[in-house]
Amino acid sequence: MQRTTHLLYLHGFRSSPNSVKATKMAHRVKTQAPGVTWWCPQLPASPREAMALLQAGAADWPLDRTAIVGSSLGGFYAAWLARQWQCPAVLLNPAVHPARDLARHLGEHPVWHDPSQRIFFEPSHVQALSRLEAQMQDVPLAKPRTLAFIAQGDEVLDWREMLACHGGGQVRLIEGSDHALSDFDLYLTEIMEFLHLA
Template sequence: MLLYLHGFRSSPQSFKSRLVQERMRAWGVEKSFACPTLNVSPAQAIAQAEAAIRGARAGGETDIAIIGSSLGGFYARWLAERHGCRAVLLNPAIHPWTDLEKYLGEQSLYHGGGSVVVERSHLQELLDLRVEQITKPARYYLLAATGDEVLDYREMVQACPGANIRIIEGSDHGISEFEDYVDDVLAFCGYGPGGKLPASASRPDLA
Protein backbone atom coordinates (compact mmCIF):
# COMPACT_ATOMS: atom_id res chain seq x y z
CA MET A 1 0.00 0.00 0.00
CA LEU A 2 1.04 3.57 -0.65
CA LEU A 3 -0.36 5.90 1.99
CA TYR A 4 -0.42 9.61 1.10
CA LEU A 5 -0.74 12.07 3.98
CA HIS A 6 -1.73 15.59 2.99
CA GLY A 7 -0.74 18.78 4.76
CA PHE A 8 -2.44 21.23 7.11
CA ARG A 9 -5.71 22.65 5.69
CA SER A 10 -5.23 20.46 2.61
CA SER A 11 -7.06 17.32 1.50
CA PRO A 12 -6.91 14.33 -0.87
CA GLN A 13 -7.71 16.90 -3.58
CA SER A 14 -4.25 18.45 -3.37
CA PHE A 15 -2.51 18.45 -6.73
CA LYS A 16 0.36 16.26 -5.49
CA SER A 17 -2.01 13.65 -4.09
CA ARG A 18 -4.03 13.63 -7.32
CA LEU A 19 -0.89 13.38 -9.43
CA VAL A 20 0.34 10.37 -7.45
CA GLN A 21 -3.06 8.69 -7.75
CA GLU A 22 -3.31 9.42 -11.46
CA ARG A 23 0.14 7.98 -12.11
CA MET A 24 -0.67 4.84 -10.12
CA ARG A 25 -3.95 4.51 -12.04
CA ALA A 26 -2.05 4.69 -15.33
CA TRP A 27 0.28 1.95 -14.06
CA GLY A 28 -2.60 -0.27 -12.96
CA VAL A 29 -1.88 -0.11 -9.22
CA GLU A 30 -4.41 2.50 -8.09
CA LYS A 31 -5.96 -0.03 -5.68
CA SER A 32 -2.78 0.25 -3.62
CA PHE A 33 -3.28 4.02 -3.13
CA ALA A 34 -4.84 5.42 0.04
CA CYS A 35 -5.26 9.06 1.06
CA PRO A 36 -7.60 9.67 4.01
CA THR A 37 -8.97 13.12 4.79
CA LEU A 38 -6.99 13.79 7.93
CA ASN A 39 -8.62 15.19 11.03
CA VAL A 40 -7.35 18.51 12.36
CA SER A 41 -6.50 16.73 15.61
CA PRO A 42 -3.01 15.21 15.19
CA ALA A 43 -3.90 12.31 17.48
CA GLN A 44 -6.96 11.50 15.38
CA ALA A 45 -5.02 11.99 12.13
CA ILE A 46 -2.45 9.44 13.29
CA ALA A 47 -5.27 7.09 14.30
CA GLN A 48 -6.67 7.37 10.76
CA ALA A 49 -3.28 6.59 9.24
CA GLU A 50 -2.78 3.66 11.61
CA ALA A 51 -6.22 2.32 10.68
CA ALA A 52 -5.29 2.46 6.97
CA ILE A 53 -2.05 0.57 7.65
CA ARG A 54 -3.85 -2.06 9.74
CA GLY A 55 -6.45 -2.48 7.02
CA ALA A 56 -3.80 -2.95 4.35
CA ARG A 57 -1.95 -5.54 6.40
CA ALA A 58 -5.17 -7.36 7.19
CA GLY A 59 -5.75 -7.52 3.44
CA GLY A 60 -2.37 -9.15 2.90
CA GLU A 61 -0.27 -6.05 2.12
CA THR A 62 3.10 -6.39 3.82
CA ASP A 63 4.92 -3.70 1.82
CA ILE A 64 3.86 -0.27 3.09
CA ALA A 65 5.25 3.08 1.93
CA ILE A 66 4.20 6.56 2.98
CA ILE A 67 4.35 9.92 1.22
CA GLY A 68 3.82 12.90 3.51
CA SER A 69 3.57 16.55 2.50
CA SER A 70 4.24 19.39 4.98
CA LEU A 71 2.39 18.43 8.18
CA GLY A 72 1.77 15.06 6.55
CA GLY A 73 5.54 14.71 6.32
CA PHE A 74 5.78 15.19 10.07
CA TYR A 75 3.25 12.40 10.55
CA ALA A 76 5.05 10.21 7.99
CA ARG A 77 8.30 10.42 9.93
CA TRP A 78 6.62 9.23 13.13
CA LEU A 79 4.79 6.41 11.32
CA ALA A 80 7.92 5.28 9.49
CA GLU A 81 9.75 4.98 12.79
CA ARG A 82 6.87 3.08 14.34
CA HIS A 83 6.24 0.68 11.47
CA GLY A 84 9.68 0.43 9.87
CA CYS A 85 8.43 1.41 6.42
CA ARG A 86 9.73 3.68 3.68
CA ALA A 87 8.72 7.32 3.74
CA VAL A 88 8.99 10.18 1.26
CA LEU A 89 8.92 13.58 2.95
CA LEU A 90 7.84 16.53 0.78
CA ASN A 91 8.85 19.83 2.42
CA PRO A 92 7.99 18.28 5.81
CA ALA A 93 7.15 20.23 8.93
CA ILE A 94 9.82 19.62 11.58
CA HIS A 95 8.42 21.39 14.65
CA PRO A 96 4.75 22.06 13.86
CA TRP A 97 3.88 22.50 17.54
CA THR A 98 5.48 25.94 17.22
CA ASP A 99 4.65 26.56 13.52
CA LEU A 100 0.90 26.21 14.16
CA GLU A 101 0.83 28.49 17.19
CA LYS A 102 -0.18 31.39 14.94
CA TYR A 103 -3.02 29.35 13.44
CA LEU A 104 -4.96 28.78 16.64
CA GLY A 105 -8.69 29.23 16.07
CA GLU A 106 -10.82 28.73 12.98
CA GLN A 107 -8.95 28.23 9.71
CA SER A 108 -10.41 27.88 6.23
CA LEU A 109 -9.64 24.80 4.16
CA TYR A 110 -7.99 24.95 0.75
CA HIS A 111 -10.36 22.58 -1.04
CA GLY A 112 -14.14 22.31 -1.05
CA GLY A 113 -14.86 25.11 1.41
CA GLY A 114 -15.37 24.63 5.11
CA SER A 115 -13.02 25.22 7.99
CA VAL A 116 -11.31 23.57 10.94
CA VAL A 117 -10.62 24.81 14.45
CA VAL A 118 -7.06 24.49 15.71
CA GLU A 119 -7.00 24.10 19.48
CA ARG A 120 -4.08 24.53 21.85
CA SER A 121 -4.40 20.88 22.82
CA HIS A 122 -3.47 20.02 19.24
CA LEU A 123 -0.05 21.59 19.75
CA GLN A 124 0.61 19.19 22.63
CA GLU A 125 -0.56 16.30 20.47
CA LEU A 126 2.03 17.32 17.88
CA LEU A 127 4.72 17.58 20.53
CA ASP A 128 3.86 14.05 21.62
CA LEU A 129 4.58 12.83 18.05
CA ARG A 130 8.01 14.38 17.70
CA VAL A 131 10.87 12.22 16.44
CA GLU A 132 14.16 13.14 18.06
CA GLN A 133 16.28 11.28 15.51
CA ILE A 134 15.46 9.05 12.57
CA THR A 135 16.75 5.48 12.52
CA LYS A 136 17.69 3.55 9.37
CA PRO A 137 18.01 6.72 7.24
CA ALA A 138 18.01 4.67 4.01
CA ARG A 139 14.24 4.24 4.29
CA TYR A 140 13.70 8.02 3.98
CA TYR A 141 13.64 10.18 0.86
CA LEU A 142 13.47 13.93 1.49
CA LEU A 143 12.50 16.50 -1.13
CA ALA A 144 13.28 19.95 0.23
CA ALA A 145 12.79 23.15 -1.77
CA THR A 146 15.07 26.10 -1.08
CA GLY A 147 12.26 28.41 -2.16
CA ASP A 148 9.78 27.10 0.43
CA GLU A 149 8.03 30.24 1.66
CA VAL A 150 6.51 28.51 4.71
CA LEU A 151 9.22 26.25 6.16
CA ASP A 152 13.02 26.36 6.22
CA TYR A 153 14.51 23.65 4.01
CA ARG A 154 17.72 23.66 6.10
CA GLU A 155 15.80 22.42 9.13
CA MET A 156 14.39 19.59 7.01
CA VAL A 157 17.86 18.52 5.92
CA GLN A 158 19.21 18.69 9.47
CA ALA A 159 16.33 16.51 10.68
CA CYS A 160 17.13 13.74 8.17
CA PRO A 161 20.86 12.98 8.50
CA GLY A 162 21.96 10.17 6.22
CA ALA A 163 18.65 10.03 4.35
CA ASN A 164 18.24 10.12 0.58
CA ILE A 165 17.98 13.87 0.06
CA ARG A 166 17.09 15.86 -3.02
CA ILE A 167 17.33 19.63 -2.64
CA ILE A 168 15.22 21.49 -5.16
CA GLU A 169 16.66 24.88 -6.00
CA GLY A 170 13.88 27.47 -5.84
CA SER A 171 10.35 26.10 -6.19
CA ASP A 172 7.89 26.69 -3.34
CA HIS A 173 6.19 25.02 -0.37
CA GLY A 174 3.74 23.15 -2.59
CA ILE A 175 6.52 21.98 -4.97
CA SER A 176 4.73 23.30 -8.04
CA GLU A 177 7.01 21.22 -10.29
CA PHE A 178 6.12 17.98 -8.52
CA GLU A 179 5.32 16.33 -11.84
CA ASP A 180 9.07 16.42 -12.53
CA TYR A 181 9.70 14.30 -9.42
CA VAL A 182 6.67 12.05 -9.07
CA ASP A 183 8.14 9.09 -10.97
CA ASP A 184 11.29 9.19 -8.86
CA VAL A 185 9.20 9.38 -5.68
CA LEU A 186 7.07 6.43 -6.73
CA ALA A 187 10.14 4.39 -7.68
CA PHE A 188 11.45 4.89 -4.15
CA CYS A 189 8.08 3.67 -2.88
CA GLY A 190 8.29 0.57 -5.06
CA TYR A 191 6.17 1.46 -8.09
CA GLY A 192 6.96 2.05 -11.75
CA PRO A 193 5.42 2.01 -15.25
CA GLY A 194 5.06 -1.76 -14.99
CA GLY A 195 3.20 -1.48 -11.69
CA LYS A 196 4.86 -2.97 -8.63
CA LEU A 197 8.64 -3.04 -8.92
CA PRO A 198 10.66 -6.13 -7.93
CA ALA A 199 12.07 -5.93 -4.43
CA SER A 200 15.60 -5.45 -5.80
CA ALA A 201 14.71 -2.38 -7.86
CA SER A 202 14.84 1.18 -6.52
CA ARG A 203 14.50 -0.01 -2.94
CA PRO A 204 16.50 1.16 0.06
CA ASP A 205 18.11 -1.41 2.30
CA LEU A 206 15.78 -1.53 5.27
CA ALA A 207 17.71 -4.13 7.24
Protein backbone atom coordinates (compact mmCIF):
# COMPACT_ATOMS: atom_id res chain seq x y z
CA MET A 1 0.00 0.00 0.00
CA GLN A 2 1.25 3.47 -0.86
CA ARG A 3 1.76 6.05 1.81
CA THR A 4 -1.39 8.04 2.62
CA THR A 5 -1.27 11.64 1.41
CA HIS A 6 -4.94 12.61 1.92
CA LEU A 7 -6.93 11.85 5.07
CA LEU A 8 -10.64 12.42 5.61
CA TYR A 9 -12.10 12.39 9.14
CA LEU A 10 -15.86 11.99 9.59
CA HIS A 11 -17.50 12.84 12.91
CA GLY A 12 -20.64 11.26 14.33
CA PHE A 13 -24.28 12.28 14.70
CA ARG A 14 -24.67 15.65 16.45
CA SER A 15 -20.89 15.92 16.62
CA SER A 16 -18.48 18.27 14.87
CA PRO A 17 -14.86 18.76 13.77
CA ASN A 18 -14.29 19.99 17.33
CA SER A 19 -14.87 16.55 18.83
CA VAL A 20 -12.17 15.19 21.11
CA LYS A 21 -11.19 12.38 18.74
CA ALA A 22 -11.12 14.65 15.67
CA THR A 23 -8.94 17.25 17.36
CA LYS A 24 -6.55 14.62 18.72
CA MET A 25 -6.29 12.97 15.33
CA ALA A 26 -5.71 16.33 13.64
CA HIS A 27 -2.93 17.14 16.08
CA ARG A 28 -1.25 13.76 15.59
CA VAL A 29 -1.37 14.13 11.79
CA LYS A 30 -0.05 17.70 11.95
CA THR A 31 2.90 16.72 14.14
CA GLN A 32 3.77 13.31 12.66
CA ALA A 33 2.69 13.66 9.02
CA PRO A 34 2.64 17.41 8.32
CA GLY A 35 2.57 16.97 4.54
CA VAL A 36 -0.73 15.09 4.60
CA THR A 37 -3.86 16.84 3.39
CA TRP A 38 -6.31 16.74 6.33
CA TRP A 39 -10.03 17.42 5.93
CA CYS A 40 -12.62 17.15 8.68
CA PRO A 41 -15.76 18.92 7.45
CA GLN A 42 -18.89 19.75 9.41
CA LEU A 43 -21.32 17.18 8.07
CA PRO A 44 -24.90 18.18 7.27
CA ALA A 45 -27.68 16.26 9.00
CA SER A 46 -28.90 15.13 5.57
CA PRO A 47 -27.04 11.98 4.48
CA ARG A 48 -27.60 12.91 0.84
CA GLU A 49 -26.07 16.35 1.37
CA ALA A 50 -23.23 14.87 3.43
CA MET A 51 -22.29 12.42 0.68
CA ALA A 52 -22.51 15.12 -1.98
CA LEU A 53 -20.24 17.36 0.10
CA LEU A 54 -17.67 14.61 0.63
CA GLN A 55 -17.59 13.39 -2.94
CA ALA A 56 -17.28 16.93 -4.30
CA GLY A 57 -14.65 17.93 -1.74
CA ALA A 58 -12.47 14.92 -2.49
CA ALA A 59 -13.12 14.86 -6.24
CA ASP A 60 -9.50 15.62 -7.11
CA TRP A 61 -7.93 13.47 -4.38
CA PRO A 62 -5.69 10.56 -5.45
CA LEU A 63 -7.82 7.66 -4.23
CA ASP A 64 -4.87 5.26 -4.18
CA ARG A 65 -3.31 7.49 -1.50
CA THR A 66 -6.52 8.45 0.31
CA ALA A 67 -7.73 7.06 3.64
CA ILE A 68 -10.73 7.71 5.89
CA VAL A 69 -11.31 7.71 9.64
CA GLY A 70 -14.90 7.77 10.85
CA SER A 71 -16.62 7.64 14.23
CA SER A 72 -20.14 6.31 14.92
CA LEU A 73 -22.37 7.61 12.08
CA GLY A 74 -19.16 8.91 10.51
CA GLY A 75 -17.88 5.33 10.73
CA PHE A 76 -20.85 4.18 8.69
CA TYR A 77 -20.16 6.89 6.13
CA ALA A 78 -16.47 5.93 6.12
CA ALA A 79 -17.32 2.27 5.44
CA TRP A 80 -19.64 3.33 2.61
CA LEU A 81 -17.05 5.61 1.03
CA ALA A 82 -14.29 3.02 1.44
CA ARG A 83 -16.34 0.74 -0.79
CA GLN A 84 -16.94 3.45 -3.37
CA TRP A 85 -13.33 4.59 -3.42
CA GLN A 86 -11.70 1.22 -2.61
CA CYS A 87 -9.50 2.91 -0.02
CA PRO A 88 -8.55 2.01 3.56
CA ALA A 89 -10.65 3.16 6.49
CA VAL A 90 -10.43 3.19 10.27
CA LEU A 91 -13.84 2.75 11.89
CA LEU A 92 -14.35 3.92 15.48
CA ASN A 93 -17.42 2.27 17.03
CA PRO A 94 -19.10 2.49 13.61
CA ALA A 95 -22.86 2.61 13.24
CA VAL A 96 -24.13 -0.47 11.40
CA HIS A 97 -27.88 0.18 11.11
CA PRO A 98 -28.13 3.98 11.36
CA ALA A 99 -31.57 4.17 9.74
CA ARG A 100 -33.02 1.94 12.46
CA ASP A 101 -31.10 3.56 15.31
CA LEU A 102 -31.61 7.20 14.32
CA ALA A 103 -35.32 6.83 13.53
CA ARG A 104 -35.81 7.48 17.27
CA HIS A 105 -34.07 10.85 16.99
CA LEU A 106 -36.26 12.77 14.58
CA GLY A 107 -36.54 16.50 15.25
CA GLU A 108 -34.29 19.31 16.40
CA HIS A 109 -31.12 18.66 18.40
CA PRO A 110 -28.25 20.80 19.70
CA VAL A 111 -24.76 20.02 18.46
CA TRP A 112 -22.73 18.41 21.28
CA HIS A 113 -19.77 20.77 21.13
CA ASP A 114 -21.75 23.96 20.50
CA PRO A 115 -25.29 23.88 21.91
CA SER A 116 -26.04 27.17 20.16
CA GLN A 117 -25.92 25.22 16.87
CA ARG A 118 -28.90 23.06 15.97
CA ILE A 119 -29.47 20.22 13.55
CA PHE A 120 -32.79 19.01 12.20
CA PHE A 121 -33.11 15.27 11.61
CA GLU A 122 -36.00 14.46 9.29
CA PRO A 123 -37.81 11.30 8.10
CA SER A 124 -36.23 11.78 4.66
CA HIS A 125 -32.83 11.44 6.32
CA VAL A 126 -33.79 8.02 7.70
CA GLN A 127 -34.88 6.98 4.19
CA ALA A 128 -31.56 8.17 2.77
CA LEU A 129 -29.66 6.14 5.36
CA SER A 130 -31.71 3.07 4.41
CA ARG A 131 -30.64 3.53 0.79
CA LEU A 132 -26.99 3.84 1.79
CA GLU A 133 -27.26 0.69 3.90
CA ALA A 134 -28.66 -1.21 0.92
CA GLN A 135 -25.88 0.08 -1.32
CA MET A 136 -23.28 -1.13 1.19
CA GLN A 137 -24.44 -4.69 0.55
CA ASP A 138 -24.12 -4.21 -3.21
CA VAL A 139 -20.53 -2.92 -3.24
CA PRO A 140 -18.26 -5.11 -1.12
CA LEU A 141 -14.67 -4.08 -0.55
CA ALA A 142 -12.44 -5.74 -3.13
CA LYS A 143 -10.30 -6.80 -0.18
CA PRO A 144 -11.13 -5.66 3.34
CA ARG A 145 -8.85 -2.74 4.16
CA THR A 146 -10.58 -1.62 7.31
CA LEU A 147 -9.49 -1.48 10.92
CA ALA A 148 -12.46 -1.32 13.26
CA PHE A 149 -12.09 -0.29 16.90
CA ILE A 150 -15.06 -1.83 18.69
CA ALA A 151 -15.67 -1.18 22.38
CA GLN A 152 -17.60 -3.84 24.23
CA GLY A 153 -18.54 -1.13 26.71
CA ASP A 154 -20.26 0.99 24.03
CA GLU A 155 -23.44 2.28 25.66
CA VAL A 156 -25.00 3.46 22.38
CA LEU A 157 -24.31 0.77 19.77
CA ASP A 158 -24.22 -3.04 20.02
CA TRP A 159 -20.63 -4.23 19.73
CA ARG A 160 -21.81 -7.60 18.43
CA GLU A 161 -23.45 -5.97 15.41
CA MET A 162 -20.30 -3.99 14.72
CA LEU A 163 -18.17 -7.12 14.93
CA ALA A 164 -20.52 -9.10 12.67
CA CYS A 165 -20.48 -6.33 10.07
CA HIS A 166 -16.77 -5.52 10.06
CA GLY A 167 -15.17 -8.81 11.11
CA GLY A 168 -13.93 -9.35 7.56
CA GLY A 169 -11.33 -6.64 8.09
CA GLN A 170 -8.95 -6.04 10.95
CA VAL A 171 -10.66 -5.62 14.33
CA ARG A 172 -9.44 -4.24 17.63
CA LEU A 173 -12.02 -5.54 20.11
CA ILE A 174 -11.73 -3.43 23.25
CA GLU A 175 -12.84 -4.75 26.60
CA GLY A 176 -14.77 -1.98 28.33
CA SER A 177 -14.27 1.62 27.13
CA ASP A 178 -17.35 3.49 25.84
CA HIS A 179 -19.01 4.88 22.72
CA ALA A 180 -16.83 7.99 22.73
CA LEU A 181 -13.66 5.89 23.08
CA SER A 182 -12.56 8.01 26.01
CA ASP A 183 -9.26 6.10 25.93
CA PHE A 184 -8.65 7.14 22.30
CA ASP A 185 -5.04 8.15 23.04
CA LEU A 186 -4.20 4.46 23.47
CA TYR A 187 -5.04 3.72 19.83
CA LEU A 188 -3.58 6.69 17.94
CA THR A 189 -0.26 5.01 17.19
CA GLU A 190 -2.00 1.90 15.86
CA ILE A 191 -4.24 4.05 13.66
CA MET A 192 -1.31 6.02 12.27
CA GLU A 193 0.56 2.82 11.45
CA PHE A 194 -2.45 1.21 9.76
CA LEU A 195 -2.91 4.32 7.60
CA HIS A 196 0.80 4.37 6.73
CA LEU A 197 1.18 7.77 8.37
CA ALA A 198 3.76 6.78 10.97
